[in-house]
Amino acid sequence: MEAPEHPMEAVPSQPARPPDALARCHALLREPMRAVEESLEETIHSTVQLIPEVSRHLIGSGGKRIRPVLLLLCAKASGGDERRGVGLAVATELFHSATLLHDDVVDRGHLRRGVTAAPQVYGNSASVLVGDFLLSRAFSLVVGHGDLRLLDELSRVLTAMAEGEVLQLIRSGRLTVSLPDYVQIISGKTAGLFSWACRAGTSLGTVDVAGAAAEFGRELGMAFQIADDILDYAAPSADSGKDVANDLLQGKTTLPLLLACETDPSLLGLVESVAAAGPDQASCRPIVERVLASGAIDSARQEAQRHADRAVARLSDFPDGPLRKCLAELADFVVRRAD
Amino acid sequence: MEAPEHPMEAVPSQPARPPDALARCHALLREPMRAVEESLEETIHSTVQLIPEVSRHLIGSGGKRIRPVLLLLCAKASGGDERRGVGLAVATELFHSATLLHDDVVDRGHLRRGVTAAPQVYGNSASVLVGDFLLSRAFSLVVGHGDLRLLDELSRVLTAMAEGEVLQLIRSGRLTVSLPDYVQIISGKTAGLFSWACRAGTSLGTVDVAGAAAEFGRELGMAFQIADDILDYAAPSADSGKDVANDLLQGKTTLPLLLACETDPSLLGLVESVAAAGPDQASCRPIVERVLASGAIDSARQEAQRHADRAVARLSDFPDGPLRKCLAELADFVVRRAD
Numbered sequence: 001m002e003a004p005e006h007p008m009e010a011v012p013s014q015p016a017r018p019p020d021a022l023a024r025c026h027a028l029l030r031e032p033m034r035a036v037e038e039s040l041e042e043t044i045h046s047t048v049q050l051i052p053e054v055s056r057h058l059i060g061s062g063g064k065r066i067r068p069v070l071l072l073l074c075a076k077a078s079g080g081d082e083r084r085g086v087g088l089a090v091a092t093e094l095f096h097s098a099t100l101l102h103d104d105v106v107d108r109g110h111l112r113r114g115v116t117a118a119p120q121v122y123g124n125s126a127s128v129l130v131g132d133f134l135l136s137r138a139f140s141l142v143v144g145h146g147d148l149r150l151l152d153e154l155s156r157v158l159t160a161m162a163e164g165e166v167l168q169l170i171r172s173g174r175l176t177v178s179l180p181d182y183v184q185i186i187s188g189k190t191a192g193l194f195s196w197a198c199r200a201g202t203s204l205g206t207v208d209v210a211g212a213a214a215e216f217g218r219e220l221g222m223a224f225q226i227a228d229d230i231l232d233y234a235a236p237s238a239d240s241g242k243d244v245a246n247d248l249l250q251g252k253t254t255l256p257l258l259l260a261c262e263t264d265p266s267l268l269g270l271v272e273s274v275a276a277a278g279p280d281q282a283s284c285r286p287i288v289e290r291v292l293a294s295g296a297i298d299s300a301r302q303e304a305q306r307h308a309d310r311a312v313a314r315l316s317d318f319p320d321g322p323l324r325k326c327l328a329e330l331a332d333f334v335v336r337r338a339d
Numbered sequence: 340m341e342a343p344e345h346p347m348e349a350v351p352s353q354p355a356r357p358p359d360a361l362a363r364c365h366a367l368l369r370e371p372m373r374a375v376e377e378s379l380e381e382t383i384h385s386t387v388q389l390i391p392e393v394s395r396h397l398i399g400s401g402g403k404r405i406r407p408v409l410l411l412l413c414a415k416a417s418g419g420d421e422r423r424g425v426g427l428a429v430a431t432e433l434f435h436s437a438t439l440l441h442d443d444v445v446d447r448g449h450l451r452r453g454v455t456a457a458p459q460v461y462g463n464s465a466s467v468l469v470g471d472f473l474l475s476r477a478f479s480l481v482v483g484h485g486d487l488r489l490l491d492e493l494s495r496v497l498t499a500m501a502e503g504e505v506l507q508l509i510r511s512g513r514l515t516v517s518l519p520d521y522v523q524i525i526s527g528k529t530a531g532l533f534s535w536a537c538r539a540g541t542s543l544g545t546v547d548v549a550g551a552a553a554e555f556g557r558e559l560g561m562a563f564q565i566a567d568d569i570l571d572y573a574a575p576s577a578d579s580g581k582d583v584a585n586d587l588l589q590g591k592t593t594l595p596l597l598l599a600c601e602t603d604p605s606l607l608g609l610v611e612s613v614a615a616a617g618p619d620q621a622s623c624r625p626i627v628e629r630v631l632a633s634g635a636i637d638s639a640r641q642e643a644q645r646h647a648d649r650a651v652a653r654l655s656d657f658p659d660g661p662l663r664k665c666l667a668e669l670a671d672f673v674v675r676r677a678d
Contacts, residue, residue, distance in 0.1 A: 051502065105467055
């Protein structure tokens with residue numbers, strides 16, 4: 001029997017057709033992205049059968065592979081051979097997946113990429129330990145690349161990721177968070193790895209755009225996470241692959257709620273009483289409705305757009321051409337998916 | 340106010356005086372071990388206050404620091420400047436600590452080093468995420484050392500650790516495990532990091548004893564873990580700092596039970612029925628009694644001693660002198676603590 005071309009992508013809950021900008025990026029990277037999928041499958045192999053099983057549950061359920069795409073595009077856009085970036089690209093997806101596994105233990109989330117989150121299927125223990133396995137495999141791939149400076153930057157990114165997650169955890173009980181806290185949380189948990197992926201890609205290039213790539217990735221990551229936080233309020237579950245208002249149920253305050261409380265201060269009292277009683281579907285519903293009615297979603301979209309615009313501005317250091325154009329389109333794509 | 344000399348060691352649950360062989364090692368390494376303690380305190384610092392708090396709960400509750408001691412002793416015994424090994428030594432303690440935090444989430448253990456395990460105090464989430472923080476800090480220290488080969492070996496060790504932990508998890512439901520599984524589990528979760536610590540120490544040396552050091556560490560780690568597993572059956576809780584038969588309660592089959600089932604096959608039926616009903620203190624007690632009566636503890640001690648003997652044999656490649664003697668005494672110490 002012939003092996004399927006993309007063995008890890010054939011899951012029914014995945015939307016039938018990826019949105020255009022990302023699809024165009026994938027089309028430009030057909031060969032290396034095929035190598036990424038093959039390498040992902042190889043990398044999660046273990047004689048301990050539960051490890052590939054749990055890994056495949058998450059990694060095989062699709063996902064946009066946006067971090068590998070960014071890394072390979074930045075490699076190519078800076079004049080590098082993107083095929084040399086496959087190992088690093090796989091590593092970014094593995095770091096991201098490990099974080100999701102650990103984050104799902106934390107959050108008792110229900111849906112992840114449209115399927116039941118791993119801890120509900122395999123237990124907390126398996127999620128923690130398989131997450132650790134993926135971390136070690138990702139680490140191994142980056143070490144194999146042999147660039148100590150990239151490794152040093154990566155270790156700082158991972159530290160900030162953990163700090164962002166812990167800060168989010170501390171704040172989650174109270175359902176209130178300051179804007180600086182929110183920025184530190186999403187900067188740590190999302191923007192850092194986006195930034196590293198872009199910077200790592202350009203390390204393979206022939207023109208020195210490392211600084212611009214790191215900034216592009218950081219701004220794109222901020223836009224991406226804000227859009228994700230908007231989707232939690234504004235998207236039907238089937239589209240986002242996650243429960244609606246899942247963040248709120250878990251006590252996480254994100255930008256829409258933050259902005260809604262600014263324009264509607266009386267909302268703060270409701271949020272505090274819901275947080276004190278322990279949020280559930282019924283008690284969260286009026287909060288969601290008031291957030292939607294407050295205009296905060298539009299304001300949050302504008303904030304995401306500002307980050308995307310800053311990302312695009314940093315691309316001026318890149319050589320002009322269809323690859324730079326693709327990177328710019330990606331920045332628009334991550335905001336527009338929250339429309 | 341003057342800072343205490345060893346700020347992380349002043350916890351009442353710590354035994355008043357460490358056993359002699361380890362104490363002699365500590366005495367030989369007074370300066371670098373002081374630097375290790377200081378660096379541990381610095382490394383767990385974060386603006387996110389919960390991180391040093393959870394870290395200190397575990398790392399500050401003492402522990403034998405056997406991995407840092409091994410690393411520094413091996414550096415010195417192979418002619419190296421042990422002060423250059425402080426960062427690597429700290430990393431070994433951090434990797435170990437991260438594993439304990441993640442392992443305690445998994446195991447719902449009650450006592451760790453005589454104090455309540457972190458997840459019972461701070462919650463599973465904090466333990467997972469602070470464990471991730473410690474992993475990233477440890478990773479950073481090893482990267483800072485700049486030896487890609489050590490990094491590559493480390494990533495393999497971490498992979499085997501995760502595989503060992505997952506294998507233990509899979510087997511824990513059934514309370515039965517084969518001897519090869521047991522060997523893979525303890526080899527992965529303990530012996531690998533011991534081996535790496537010894538090997539990393541000698542990378543600072545002037546004589547090439549890397550292979551011997553790696554083997555010494557591996558055998559010592561096996562002896563250490565078997566002794567630990569014996570203590571779970573044979574030691575009063577106050578001595579070991581852990582609940583007695585904690586492993587059994589968590590469904591973990593270790594060497595004493597494995598050997599007892601060999602000499603007393605009828606025990607297997609009892610173990611299976613206890614496992615099926617879900618083990619508790621009352622149902623575990625007759626198993627513990629039959630393990631103790633079976634002579635399995637003595638057989639397990641002999642197995643630990645065989646590993647310790649093999650460890651000592653590998654020391655013949657090291658330069659003769661008081662440091663080699665100290666390493667040999669450590670091998671005896673790890674077995675004798677289970678007497």
